[in-house]
Amino acid sequence: MAATRKDAAKLDAVDPLAQFRGEFDLPAGVIYLDGNSLGPPPRRALARLQQTADIEWRAGLIRSWNDAGWFDMPKRAGDKIARLIGANTGEVIVADSVSVNLFKIASALIARRRAPVLAVDADEFPTDGYILEGLAGLAGARLVRLKTPAIPSGVDVLVRSLVSYRSGAVADMRAVEKEASAKGAEVIWDLSHATGLINVDLRRNGARFAVGCGYKFLNGGPGAPAFAYIAREAAATLSQPLSGWMGHASPFDFSTDYRPAPDAARFASGTPPVLSLSALDAALDLFEGVAPPTLEAKARALGDLFLDICEPLGLETISPPAGMRRGGQIAFVHENGFPIMQALIARGVIGDFRAPNLMRFGFSPLFLSYSDVFEAAEAFAEVLKSEAWRAPEYARRGAVT
Numbered sequence: 358m359a360a361t362r363k364d365a366a367k368l369d370a371v372d373p374l375a376q377f378r379g380e381f382d383l384p385a386g387v388i389y390l391d392g393n394s395l396g397p398p399p400r401r402a403l404a405r406l407q408q409t410a411d412i413e414w415r416a417g418l419i420r421s422w423n424d425a426g427w428f429d430m431p432k433r434a435g436d437k438i439a440r441l442i443g444a445n446t447g448e449v450i451v452a453d454s455v456s457v458n459l460f461k462i463a464s465a466l467i468a469r470r471r472a473p474v475l476a477v478d479a480d481e482f483p484t485d486g487y488i489l490e491g492l493a494g495l496a497g498a499r500l501v502r503l504k505t506p507a508i509p510s511g512v513d514v515l516v517r518s519l520v521s522y523r524s525g526a527v528a529d530m531r532a533v534e535k536e537a538s539a540k541g542a543e544v545i546w547d548l549s550h551a552t553g554l555i556n557v558d559l560r561r562n563g564a565r566f567a568v569g570c571g572y573k574f575l576n577g578g579p580g581a582p583a584f585a586y587i588a589r590e591a592a593a594t595l596s597q598p599l600s601g602w603m604g605h606a607s608p609f610d611f612s613t614d615y616r617p618a619p620d621a622a623r624f625a626s627g628t629p630p631v632l633s634l635s636a637l638d639a640a641l642d643l644f645e646g647v648a649p650p651t652l653e654a655k656a657r658a659l660g661d662l663f664l665d666i667c668e669p670l671g672l673e674t675i676s677p678p679a680g681m682r683r684g685g686q687i688a689f690v691h692e693n694g695f696p697i698m699q700a701l702i703a704r705g706v707i708g709d710f711r712a713p714n715l716m717r718f719g720f721s722p723l724f725l726s727y728s729d730v731f732e733a734a735e736a737f738a739e740v741l742k743s744e745a746w747r748a749p750e751y752a753r754r755g756a757v758t
């Protein structure tokens with residue numbers, strides 16, 4: 358029998374993360390199932406933005422680079438992320454976007470190689486493939502788009518998401534690293550849908566390179582900077598091509614010679630975006646004392662509950678079923694997915710749509726309750742049964758879906 362409202366309330370009563378709900382400034386009447394795309398604002402991030410703008414920038418002026426710790430923030434925030442992904446201090450730097458960080462790491466890995474081979478999964482998030490395509494053109498490399506998870510021989514660099522942005526399926530990092538190492542390939546993990554959500558454990562699984570978003574489950578705000586992880590032993594030997602002054606060992610020497618920082622910091626390029634970085638830095642403090650396995654367990658339980666309640670709707674899903682490891686989202690396939698999602702959003706349940714036919718629902722463990730998930734599933738069922746989505750206003754598409 359499908360779970361009831363009472364069952365959901367019982368799960369809420371024993372939820373070890375329940376107290377985090379109050380940390381977020383969520384609008385009344387909204388059940389937000391899109392934290393996998395853009396996390397909502399933690400109150401402390403909003404407060405920090407105000408402080409950075411009003412006090413540090415307005416009153417502190419340029420002194421704040423030292424006095425407010427702006428200069429070290431990319432490393433400090435990187436160290437906070439390192440704890441969440443099983444990396445060490447100095448192995449993560451916050452900088453740029455996922456796209457740019459991918460370019461820098463992949464370029465460094467194929468530098469001076471003759472006719473290198475890059476690989477990406479055919480259903481990977483498009484920017485990853487676009488970046489490799491651009492790099493291939495620049496470096497005389499060949500790009501292979503993989504239709505199956507196996508790594509063909511001859512691949513030098515593989516880019517792979519740990520959690521699929523479409524289905525929420527989780528790759529077996531240890532097995533992929535083992536296969537890559539046997540075939541002489543390096544893997545750059547895209548952790549965009551994994552960080553702040555699942556137990557990543559990079560070092561224990563033998564991963565040496567990764568990138569990830571700051572604005573999804575990390576709740577850093579729209580356009581928050583991304584991060585790059587480079588294992589300490591690898592960083593010292595790699596030169597990245599966007600060798601700007603912020604990756605220099607000592608930028609304020611103003612030396613004409615480029616001398617890269619010894620660790621992941623050499624993957625920084627230009628001046629960090631202090632305002633948005635400060636929001637991310639504050640948002641990261643929310644995770645202090647929270648163990649990634651606790652986040653993963655709740656995200657999965659929320660998703661399992663949603664699947665259970667939605668089962669009678671008979672929808673097709675591409676996401677892992679209850680009982681299997683899953684990231685933070687569930688995707689249903691429906692040819693009218695776009696207007697259905699719009700009708701749901703009009704009822705205050707916010708998910709998103711990914712072309713051509715996926716309705717995605719995200720289950721962020723820090724601010725969602727089991728009761729939220731129950732109410733969202735009920736609203737979803739109502740929209741489908743009433744066919745309210747057929748109203749013409751739900752067919753209008755904006756630039757962002």
Ligand SMILES: Cc1ncc(COP(=O)(O)O)c(C=O)c1O
Pocket residue numbers: 454455456457482484485518522547549550570583
């Ligand atoms: C898997 C994945 N990689 C990369 C990105 C975006 O990267 P960027 O920071 O370059 O916009 C996203 C955005 O949704 C994503 O889901």
